[in-house]
Amino acid sequence: MRGGGDxxxxxxxxxxxxxxxxxxxxxxxxxxxxxxxxxxxxDAELDGIRTLRRESATILSALEAAERARRGIxxxxxxxxxxxxxxxxxxxxxxAKIPDDALKRQTLASVERYATPExxxxxxxxxxxxARISEREATLFFELTEEAIAAAPGSSPRACGxxxxxxxxxxxxxxxxxxxxxxxxxxxRS
Numbered sequence: 001m002r003g004g005g006d007x008x009x010x011x012x013x014x015x016x017x018x019x020x021x022x023x024x025x026x027x028x029x030x031x032x033x034x035x036x037x038x039x040x041x042x043d044a045e046l047d048g049i050r051t052l053r054r055e056s057a058t059i060l061s062a063l064e065a066a067e068r069a070r071r072g073i074x075x076x077x078x079x080x081x082x083x084x085x086x087x088x089x090x091x092x093x094x095x096a097k098i099p100d101d102a103l104k105r106q107t108l109a110s111v112e113r114y115a116t117p118e119x120x121x122x123x124x125x126x127x128x129x130x131a132r133i134s135e136r137e138a139t140l141f142f143e144l145t146e147e148a149i150a151a152a153p154g155s156s157p158r159a160c161g162x163x164x165x166x167x168x169x170x171x172x173x174x175x176x177x178x179x180x181x182x183x184x185x186x187x188x189r190s
Contacts, residue, residue: 016151023144032141035134046136053129060086063119071097079113081106085123087113 028037040047052059064078067088079089084105090098095112098104103120106113115123 016148019147019151020144023140032138033134035137037137038140043136043140046133046140049129049132049136052125053133056126056129059122063122064088067116067119071099073097078119081113084113084115085127086119087115088119089113 023038023042025037025039029035038046040050060078064076068074068076071090071094073090073094075091076094077089078086080086087105089111090113092108092110092112098112098114102114102116104112104114
């Protein structure tokens with residue numbers, strides 16, 4: 001449509017419908033805030049975040065196996081703690097094998113918990129994945145509505161509720177409880 005081809009008015013709804021059908025899932029939620037609106041393959045960034053969230057167990061298992069082999073601690077585990085996030089947990093007997101540059105998180109009677117910069121980075125991505133998915137879907141939804149407004153024949157941004165009002169705040173009529181009353185410049189004298 002924007003490429004300069006000859007698009008007739010009859011083609012707009014069909015092209016718009018095809019765009020929407022190609023991008024949205026077959027049964028989208030009632031509210032765009034619920035998420036899960038867009039199909040896989042529509043946006044590379046969204047797909048990457050979804051893949052990270054879906055493959056989180058595999059990613060954490062790979063980090064655990066690599067750290068276990070590097071440190072020589074057979075019973076090293078990745079654990080999740082609400083306060084510290086994802087941490088490596090090792091038994092107290094293996095405290096000497098924890099590297100000096102490790103980010104120590106917690107020392108208990110029988111275990112030591114620490115993190116590495118790599119684990120911290122993965123933890124941050126996993127903790128923020130849902131928020132980033134919501135944010136990206138909101139952006140994509142806004143872009144899609146802007147495309148729909150632009151493609152709709154005879155529509156204007158103001159008619160669709162998009163765009164800014166050109167009226168200044170002072171020129172707007174008063175609203176609320178005192179909408180029918182004019183402001184008086186008289187002062188009350190006692």
